[in-house]
Amino acid sequence: MNENDEVLKEFLVESLELLDKVERDLVALEKGASKDKLAAIFRGIHTIKGTCGFLGFGRLEALTHTGENLLGRLRDGKIDLHPDIVTALLAMTDGARTITASIAATGAEGDGDYSAVIESLQRLLERPPAPVAEAAAPPEPPVAALPAQPVAPEPTPASSTAPAALVAPPPPPPAAASGDSDNDAGGPANGKIRVDVGLLEKLMNLVGELVLTRNQMLQFTATLEDPGFLTASQRLNLITTELQEGVMKARMQPIDNVWSKFPRIVRDLALACKKKVRVEMEGRDTELDRTIIEAIKDPLTHLIRNAVDHGIELPARRLETGKADEGCLFLRAFHEGGQVNIEITDDGAGLDLERVRHKAVERGVSTAEAVSRMTDRELTNLIFLPGFSTAEKVTNVSGRGVGMDVVKTNIEKIGGTVDMQTTAGQGTTVKIKIPLTLAIIPALVVSCGGDRYAIPQVSLLELVRLEGQAAAKGIETIHGAPVYRLRGNLLPLVYLARQLRLTGQPRPDEVDIVVLQAGDRSFGLVVDEVNDTEEIVVKPLGKQLKGISAFAGATIMGDGRVALILDVMGLAQHSNVVTTARGKARLEVAAAQLAAGSANRQTLLLFRGPDDGRMAIPLSMVSRLEEFPAVTLERTGTTSVVQYRGEILTLYHLSQVLQERRRAPRAGAPALPIGGTIQVVVYQSGARQVGLVVDRILDIIESDVALKKEGVRPGVLGSMVLQGRVTEMLDIEGIVRGASARGGEGSRGSEGSRGGEGSRSSDRNERRSGEDDSAEASHAEASHAEASRAEGHVEGPAEADHVAEGPPQTELAEGGEPRAPEAKSGKGKGKGADGKRDKRAHARTS
């Protein structure tokens, strides 16, 4: 019984290996490999057939038998190699694999129906040679273009033994016959044996244990003077280190274990897309830890499929553009700086950046204006956003827009990075960098709440230590969220003790900040103490602790105690530094939109929000600025509204839509501000307008915008330093969406309102209620006085420059009615801002 199991197990392992090899060889054969391959394929299938007959697996035998017959005729030159045949033979290997898997799982062959495969093999078998084969050729691209390896009519030496082989039990494969790189089967013949993974893991653990004992022993050595003991312990030290390296090496596998599947995938896909693709590989023997190999399998496969499906053009198109009709997919792997680099290059059409632009606007992830300013690189990286696909049509292969972001996430999960470069018409290269191993990693050890924690060094950017005065003053807060200005950029801070809910007193005199990278965001982790860097052995946590996202595992420190390994990504998510993919995408877009390269300047409307916080929104989003007397406010249900140009304008109070932290929420309708008027930012949201009530309009400035961090609360996109003060960028879209989702009353009246002025302008009119649009100009004029008054009591004279808005704004208001809001406001703004700038300079100097 046991012996039988053993035989079966061996058969399964061997069969799978053979099938893998047959599959590779078939694809190679089609690409023009020598006829030796054919003999090797024949032998492989024959071996499987023979053994399964012996073990009594009838289905598998029938399947492989038919395949073998076909292969036999092929080898004898009775029929010519044809894509159909390769497809059928590949289908046979698939079927055989399914059966093998079933045997492995249940011990039986399963009840799959393989008659179709057998039939198609049979049909090909009966088909007379060349002429009919061509006639029957399916609409594939010209068969002739296939590397014609005309099967020589004269029997090869090997084939003479064929008839005997057909009936005989599996003959010992003449191993020496095929001179090519057939050694990947890993048989004992070439000095390799199969080792159980469990055994390897156990060895690894034992070595870890040995290292620990060695460390403890070395500590003793220091106290003893016995020269003999000293020598022995030194040798032990050396041997242990070597043993550790050896075991680590044993866990490494060549990347070819993953790559070897690709030619088949590419072949099938290319046939399905009617394309011609050749796969080239360099550095197949580059070694990686087996856990990493597992982790990159799916992302790589996805990238390969993408490249064939989207990257490489149809043969006709390629010829038109002066390329060879056969596309090339080039895979390259190499070690560099303790990391493994993998590059996937295709010589296809490249990414159509125009389409990306288009798509970005269409999907609403960015504005036309913003994308037009983006660099090629920024555009390229947009495709890593969730839900972004530029495929013209959704195929069953790709184009569903769920691919690239997953690729990126998966690579980042194992501490890697992805980057894409594309040249229109010449192709695309995806570069992946991943760590060599996950088992032993360099880590930074920190202390917090009396315990030590290890932080993987791949995430580490730098260490910042604040002492004395800097410690007390260096950390500012935005609505309770701490930030630190790192070389002028805002770095969100996360307190490890708080995240882990540890009790402990933060030391007032010094602050240790570990600057970490989580995805494309960085944040500062405040710890009690930074200890040292160490190579640590990563061990998984028990299943009772699997659910804690803050930890990636545990490790044993030099003194034998256990330390937890922090999961930087998990921690970032836990503390909202990185929110969901959606939030992140939105921020990225917002950042791209606002920043679009550091040289881009934006005009921003600054105002004072609740809690005296300074906030900003891009002026392009603002339709008008208005000022209403408080008495004109009316209520419908729980919503404040005001009559505005014959419409009902729904008002959102910033203090209500933003979560206030410090102040008690204002009861009911917000208290009336100074002067009995409220300041409203009118914002065009789709077809309707809404008003955002702010505490005070402060300024309109032009500035470099680079959002430094994810918003710490809903409704805020991020923050930045403007005019030397921390200013939050309001997510006006999100606020309006959120608010109308909560209670949409009062919105009905504003349905038809067009708000076409498009002028941002600070035209605040006193008494708009009930008036109609005809008063446009006059109300714009009235705003001068209004504006200056408003400014006066906010920021002092230096800022009192809204007056400057007068001329351009009037002009816009008058002629503005029919113009498209965005286009208009963009222009008007620039002008206005310039004017204002001058004015401000003037005001300051005077």
Added chain:
Amino acid sequence: MIERRQFSTFFLNGLFFGVEVEKVQEVIRYQEMTRVPLGPVEVEGLINLRGQIVTALDLRRRLGLPERPANERPMNVVVRTDDGALSLLVDEIGDVLEVEESAFERPPETLTGAVRELILGAYKLKDRLLLTIDTEKVIKLAPARTHAASGAGTS
């Protein structure tokens, strides 16, 4: 032929418990532990068992018994599970006892709460009852209760 079974015994809050001896890998004295913030309350910490990282469950907490006095150091009963070794923290270790299957009785209906789920039954010994615990259930924790929620993590 009388069926006999062997139990590795220990004490918890004065109660006498046992785990089938085949399930016990080893018993070790108190080990330095690394606490796991945000982890379930029952997880007292992680210990280093000859290079293997083992999760230690406080069996008192798991069974809903009163907390162990701070000055008493628990012992580790390391049990084998499908997920590797796991340590159960107990007050004191008893002997390995051989008991007759006939002395077994299922827990009385009046026993309620967390303990009932986790206790297989009792062996009536001469002078006391030996409660046997269901290790499989004991090591499965409900996800909800965390250290911070109970405030017990700062010990």
